[in-house]
Amino acid sequence: MRSHRRHPLIVPALLCALAVLAARPTDAADTDSDSTLSTEVARLYEDAAVATQQYEAGRREAEAQRARAQRFEVLLDRQRREISALHEDLGRIARAQYRDGGGMPVTAQIILADSPDELMRGQHVFSRTNLAVNNAIEKSRRAETRLAADEEKAAAAWRALEKRNTELAAMKKDIERKLEDARWQLQGQADASVAAGSCRGAVRLDQPETHFTNRWVAPVETYELSASYGSGGERWARRHTGQDFAVPIGTPVRAVGVGRVVRVSCGGPFGVEVVLEHAGGYYTQYAHLAAVAVEQGERVGVGQWIGQSGTSGNSTGPHLHFEARVTPESGSAVDPVAWLAARDVSLG
Known part of the structure; x- marks a missing residue:
């Protein structure tokens, strides 16, 4: 378990963000x-x-x-x-x-x-x-x-x-x-x-004051690591493609680095999800959310709250599914723990 100093969770919580293709x-x-x-x-x-x-x-x-x-x-x-x-x-x-x-x-x-x-x-x-x-x-x-x-x-x-x-x-x-x-x-x-x-x-969250000295951060502030990248299980067709963070519903989810929102969607096995594009040709995915706070095309900063965790889609309990990818699409994931470690973020 990795535990950091909490900001008071004074967060509003709403629905998902604006649909990418067919918003109702x-x-x-x-x-x-x-x-x-x-x-x-x-x-x-x-x-x-x-x-x-x-x-x-x-x-x-x-x-x-x-x-x-x-x-x-x-x-x-x-x-x-x-x-x-x-x-x-x-x-x-x-x-x-x-x-x-x-x-x-x-x-x-x-x-x-x-x-x-x-x-x-x-x-x-x-x-x-x-x-x-x-x-x-x-x-x-x-x-x-x-x-x-x-x-x-x-x-x-x-x-x-x-x-x-x-x-x-x-x-x-x-x-x-x-x-x-x-x-x-x-x-x-x-x-x-x-x-x-x-x-x-999307509904905007009241962002806390942050003073990050690192260009990259973990996607949630306080968590327990659960299913890891590459692990097997009945829930996945082949292997688990990301790192799961066991957190309660409504936990603020952070952009791990500066980037641009390339996808906000609701539906499918990932439920409510957000995908960000970062410099260097990498993408990060945040899935099974309960709510989002950003819209497609928006620029985000390091540590910015982009949504709240949940258990939507193919999920057996409240958690954040986090992926690092080489494309915006599923199937191009790399080990997210190693990817963050290369950016001086240790999940421990």
């Missing part, structure tokens, strides 16, 4: 319907990105809070040991006072004293002992009050953090559910276009 007219009702779905998908993508960021921030905060709580527990444990030691001191003072006659009535001390000096010394010791006892009791009381307050403060912080993370998780789950529904609505429109064999007009 689009009436106002269809356009309004598509625009509504486009706005909904764009909003959900943005909300999902924000919710994910908030949830991840909450998770990091929880880890930091856990570390603080562990340090706090060490402090609380020390406070408990100090209180226990204070209680032991009180016990020792009380026992010593009892042994020294501190607990005897003053009248008894006067009668039993051998001299006034002895009586005065006894009273002095008694006063000091009482002061020590009172100080120890007050110190113990303050420590116990502080401990109770600290324990409540720690428990309140944990409750607040747990509540916040629960709310964030619920919000994230709700947005992801709505986004998944919108993705499949988008895919349903793509399937309808494939069944009709024609595409409707």
Whole structure:
């Protein structure tokens, strides 16, 4: 798996681009319907990105809070040991006072004293002992009050953090559910276009700010590689002619390099597809799309969003089928991984 930094997926999603040969007219009702779905998908993508960021921030905060709580527990444990030691001191003072006659009535001390000096010394010791006892009791009381307050403060912080993370998780789950529904609505429109064999007009995506230092990029930003070039399988007549990228429906698909759109079509085994022409006589194909954002003849830049991934045509699940070719037509493919590697793009 290769993972790159994500741009927030604030992408509208619509139907395929304008048909190359036989585009079907689009009436106002269809356009309004598509625009509504486009706005909904764009909003959900943005909300999902924000919710994910908030949830991840909450998770990091929880880890930091856990570390603080562990340090706090060490402090609380020390406070408990100090209180226990204070209680032991009180016990020792009380026992010593009892042994020294501190607990005897003053009248008894006067009668039993051998001299006034002895009586005065006894009273002095008694006063000091009482002061020590009172100080120890007050110190113990303050420590116990502080401990109770600290324990409540720690428990309140944990409750607040747990509540916040629960709310964030619920919000994230709700947005992801709505986004998944919108993705499949988008895919349903793509399937309808494939069944009709024609595409409707492209809808422009809000392009992110990019600063690519390389002239070439991978066709999607975050992905898992699945079926590779030349692999066998029941789905293909001979061998697999491209590299598949397992990505969710609606994932932005990028032009791997500067080029010109030579084909936008809906129908056949590739479903909704875009073919670009690049300098040097090479072409790249992006197939099984759910929507496109370019039209035939248009110039595109490196990393420009040209559509969104889907599972149209002969596809068993959401993914992007990517090919590098020496002609615009199927059957002229070369190994796309090696082709990109020669242009300093490692799919890893």
